[in-house]
Amino acid sequence: MPELPEVEVVTRSLKKTVKNRKIIKIIVNNRNLRFKLQKNFKQILKNKIVKDIKRKSKYIIFDFGNHFYTILHLGMSGTLHIPSKKKVTNLSFYNNPNMPKKHNHVIIFFDKINLVYNDPRRFGYFKVIKNKHDFDNYFTRIGPEALDKEFNLKYLKNKIKYRKKNIKNFLLDQKIVSGIGNIYANEILYKSQISPMRSVGKLSSTELYKIIKFSRTTLKEAIKFGGSSIKDFKSVSGGGGNFQTKFNVYNRENQRCTKSKCKGIIKKSYISNRSTFICNLCQI
DNA sequence: CCGTTAACCTGAGAGC
DNA sequence: TGCTCTCAGGTTAACG
Structure with a gap:
């Protein structure tokens, strides 16, 4: 689904909604994303505060400070949404209207707000990164992004x-x-x-x-x-x-x-x- | 090293 | 109505 512009739009809305919020709990309905979600995913992120949200090419980065990050790639069909009590927001192309929650694989509960990761094809994934070296290293695999001055x-x-x-x-x-x-x-x-x-x-x-x-x-x-x-x-x-x-x-x-x-x-x-x-x- | 292909998944829409 | 087939915004291991 998403290329750089779509990921940027999602990143900007995350900054407005979950930045500076604390993760109260996480529900994992399906660990089998592109890469299997690590077993302690829930525990390791509990009580962490999202200090910042960043984007690098098609990756969304949750920055928890002290070189602790979670990277999210949306693959082809991954979406993030915050369910509203007033309106139904999860009616994407892939979602069966009769079973709109079928592909809600991960739900992150913040104070007041829940962030749902839905991904019918499961080509997306989360990756937890705990130090600066691993973080910097992770992005050496990709070239400069199209908006960078390096791409000249x-x-x-x-x-x-x-x-x-x-x-x-x-x-x-x-x-x-x-x-x-x-x-x-x-x-x-x-x-x-x-x-x-x-x-x-x-x-x-x-x-x-x-x-x-x-x-x-x-x-x-x-x-x-x-x-x-x-x-x-x-x-x-x-x-x-x-x-x-x-x-x-x-x-x-x-x-x-x-x-x-x-x-x-x-x-x-x-x-x-x-x-x-x-x-x-x-x-x- | 380089370039291409197949594979990973689910579901909508087309055609029969 | 229902079956089969193709296609979808991404990535990457494996192959020649």
Whole structure:
């Protein structure tokens, strides 16, 4: 489900809702997430106070102070929500309305507020980290995120050397640049007017610069619109984002290119089993 | 080292 | 109505 903008939106709402709150208790209904939840997960987090909430690419970080953290990755279908007594918030694409609590795997009880982790496909996971070394080490596996200054022309030029990978898979490779997923890779390449099939080694500096620029602007704009809600993305309070109304190519198969004067039709294909949308006339 | 594929999961929607 | 099949916003082990 979530790429950088959606995770950012969730992180911002967590800052407003659970920051500085104390965990009273935790209920674990299903430990079998992508990685099995450690046995003492409940005990180890009990009575901890959330000092801060941070985000690193697609990871949400609960910072408890003293280099004690819990990292959460939402996978494809993970959502966090705070149930309200007034309205039903858990009605995502994947949830059977008759059994809305079926995939509520972890419930964190704060004073006054409960935070529910729901994840039908269970590709998401929590990881508890207890020291600075492990924390820093955890993120060495991923490259700079697309909004970082480190993700610049010099960095990119160095990374593409001697490589034949196509630009779409390159943008999706979190070791190269982190935070971009399938929706935004499609949108960024459309705005850059570059075909997703192009080999990275053959891209010009101008083209690389466009990719960097549009990565930043596209992700930032998506954040401004509250992320993209295709099927089940919801913010913590239950509202969806609106960036899907801004899509130029994603999910727009057989529709007209959004650029005025362009007669192109958006075509769908697959690259490494991921759906890929392009305007044949705009993207070369 | 590099690039690609399969696998991990559940459920909605399409087609028959 | 119901069955089967495909697809979904992510990651990564395993393979050639």
